[in-house]
Amino acid sequence: MLQTKIKDVQIRNEREAALAEKYDEIAERLEGYAAENDEQGTFPYASFDILREAGFFSLTVPQKYGGYEASLYEMTIALERLAKGDGAVALAAGWQSCLFLNYREGNRWKEEIFATVCQGVVQNGDTLNIFATEKKGGNIFRGSQPETVARRTAGGYIISGEKTFATLAPIADPLIVMAWVEDEGVLGEFLIRKSDKVVVKETWNTIGMRSTGSDTIMLNEVFVPEKALLAKATGKDGGLKNRSTFLFIASVFLGVAHAARDFIIDFAKHQQAGSLQKPIAEVPHIQQKIGEIEIALTTSRTLLFSLADKWDRYPHLRDDLLNDFQAAKYTICHQAIHIVELAMRVAGGRGLSKDFKLERLFRDVQCGLSMHPADDMIVQGLARSALYSD
Structure with missing residues (x-):
């Protein structure tokens, strides 16, 4: 029988319970920095130190290279909980x-290179990301x-x-950069270490997810050896489709909504309107909104x-599972926005205040639609799948 203080029907065993408890505690620590980083639009170095010390970046690294080898x-579980503390940190x-989950399941790199990168994460706390988006052409996944x-x-x-939109730019090293291999006419995936020819330009200034460090990276005639070309792809999507990314995005924005839900329930229990001699939680129209929040959160x-x-x-x-995962990303991100909007209605005018946590969650959750x-x-x-698939 599962023995845990975690009350969550989605937790199925002791390993998951331990993971949930660990990242609940870390989320509480991250929340202590979230408001200031959001207000200033600064990269959350202290929060990433917490994650590094906790071994978060080894979470999906294969066990054979010293990682935890977490499943999707x-x-x-971990990301939804982190997002309850700070959605921007969880997203970044x-x-x-x-x-690492994607490469672990379908690695396109030579094994020795993948092993070296994994060991850099486990032993040195390296952080890295794939950089594909550009100011003029946008996302390569649109062709x-x-x-x-x-x-x-x-x-x-x-x-x-x-x-552009180079999330983790302030601390990412190495970089995985998508570039056009000119003499072959193919899309290449390159592993690049930071140097004086790699410049991070601070350009990230948005209404939400303000501390993801999604700045601009300038590559100025960077030399890389032959082995730095990790993979090539010739298809329209660059051969880079992966379904698990869609659930990762959904889990983060649902975590933001979950935080709004927890906040507004506590608020409703303790907030008393001047014309009432009882907390607003006992008011029927407030209960209606909270009930709708519970439906959206539970189904998502x-x-x-x-x-x-x-x-x-x-x-x-x-x-x-491609259609299912895409539909889930669409549905959950929209439901997350709906949850936070309902919470704002419960809060009333106070929800608009910059000093009110809900205002930050409202801005952050909107960003799911842009992912x-x-x-x-x-x-x-x-639509095309429904109309034209056999």
């Missing part, structure tokens, strides 16, 4: 966790050809270009964890 289900850090170019030279390549969490479980347990079905894949891509893809 376990990663989802989650990219690395998702990266654009990157303007970042790799030109062959003696012993390797010279890479020049500019990457059930969808999220059931798909993660299916991914883990049935590897042979993963290629058939790849965007709504139009999901809707069109599902």
